[in-house]
Amino acid sequence: MNAKLILIRHGQSQWNLENRFTGWQNVGLTEKGEEEAHLAGIQLKGEKIDIAFTSTLLRAQKTLDIILEELHFQSLTIMSNKALNERCYGELEGLDKAETALKYGEEQVLTWRRSYDVSPPGGESLKNTFDRVIPYFLNRILPLLEMGEHVLVVAHGNSLRSLIMFLEDLTPEQIQLTELPTGVPQIYDFSDEQLHSLRPKGDQFKVPDKKTTYDLRNLENKHDQFTD
C-alpha cells in the first residue's frame, strides 16, 4: 500500500497581504498567491493524484485550479466541502491584525489566533475547527487513503493545522507553534501501520488534549451540515 496525502494551504490572499483577519470571508488570491499556486503545481509534477479535496472558499478553489492546470490534469474528481473551510474568525473578520493587537493587547490576540480552545468573539477556536475537520477526514478522506489512493487537500491555515494536529498527534502546545506557509505542499507518505493508527478504535477517538474522548456518532450528528 502506498497511500499519500498532500496538504497545501492556499496561495497568498488579498487579506493575507493586507494583514486582515479573514476566516469565512471569501477573499481572492493576489498575484503572488497565484504565482505560489503555479509553483506548488510545478513542485508536484510527476506526482500521482487520484482525487482532490478543497473547501468552499474561492482562495482554496482557485489555488487548486491553478495546481491542476499546471499538472495538465484534464479530469479529476474534486470534492469541495465547508468542513475544510478556514476557522471562522467571527467579529474579527475584516479587522487589521496589528490594529486589533493594539486595541486588545498582543497576548489576547495571540490567544485568539493560536490557542487550541479559546474562541475569538463570535468565531471558532481551533478545537471547534478540529471538531468538523477530523470527522470529515475520517469519513471521507481516510477510507480513500486506506485503499492506497493519493489524495490532495487544498485548504486553509487553521483547518490544515487542526488536521496536522490529528495526523501527527500534536499537543495543544505543539500546534500553537505550527505555522503553515501559503502554497507549499506538505506530503505524508503513509505506511499501513501509520494509517491504521489514524483509524479510531470503534466509534471513539481521543482528541489531542488527551483527556476528552469524542464519540464519532455524536460528532457526525452535530455536524451534519459538514458531511456530504
Ligand SMILES: O=C(O)[C@@H](CO)OP(=O)(O)O
Ligand atoms: O485570517 C485568517 O483567516 C487566518 C489565516 O490567514 O489568520 P491566522 O493565521 O491569524 O489564524
